[in-house]
Amino acid sequence: MATATPLGLPERSKPRARGRLQLILILLVVLGPMVLATCMYKLKFWVPEGRSYHGAMIGNGQSRADIGIAGEDQRWQLLVSAPAACAEDCQRLVYLVRQIQVGLGRDASRASHALAAAQPLASDYQALLTREYPQLQRYSLDAQRYLQQVGEAGPQLWIVDPHGNLVLRYDAKVNGKHVLDDLRHLLKLSNIG
Template sequence: MKNRIKLVLLMLLLAAPMLVSGSMYALQLGIPEKQVARGALLPDLQPLQQWPLDWQASGEWWLVWIADAPCQATCQQLADQWWRVHRALGREADRVYRLRIEMAVNESRPLTEALPGERVVHWQGNAPDWAAPGQTWLVDPEGRVVLAYDADAPAADLHRDLMRLLRVNR
């Protein structure tokens, strides 16, 4: 009888985590709401290859952002901010490229000067409603938008998300 009690107690001890997690799920109590990605997920956004740009991306990670045309002081400040985030990636920086998209009023307008390691391109035609100056996207090597950030998003959030993506996707 003593051995049976020990066996039942051992089975209860081993089943306890399953019982607790099942009751947490059923009652929706104590479930952590930790947020991993700080950017917005936009799975319905078309791939970068389908954007009306006067240039097409190859298979690398891209930090893409829209600059106002012509590039004013806030635009230059954002360009510098994303350059600093890119440099903060350390040895992973060579896996990520920066792309500045300037909304072209007319295509004859010259592009503003790019910072080192940055490519500047024109947006062909009218901007869609989902593209606004200052917005930033992380684009994977297949051209899919992984995360989107508003103009006022902290650079540290984008840096954390980008480091995590690069660590997970070797």
């Protein structure tokens, strides 16, 4: 028979109350961080201001085809886009992407480099590319669609994932070391390509 406590409650309720308290604490420990993270994302508070990449992040799911570039590759890609003639800045970027791929060392086979041009290349530059850049892939570029989506008339350098999604974008004055660092970081984190 249960004995009564001074408050008139049976003795069994104290362990039951302690068990409920433990259950609530376990739920708070498990669900609390998820609720906090969701609130941080939705309400945009305590979001870190710093970033670990140098280019402009493309986070809207755009692909090469969305900006008017025909072609695909099953590896990570350093892509130079030239909506106008491939002049000095464009040629510098083409040289830079090859050097970045070489700079990847043992991971060089996981990446490729490409040029997407809206206009035909000059014959002397075309011959130079054929002779000195044999692995450079060449794609056509729909300049009107590109300018409509990107809004930049100058050449750009893009990092494209193996699924064809645009990841990062750089302007023509980019430092090659920054692109190499970003690509190495992506390759380290990626299981694809």
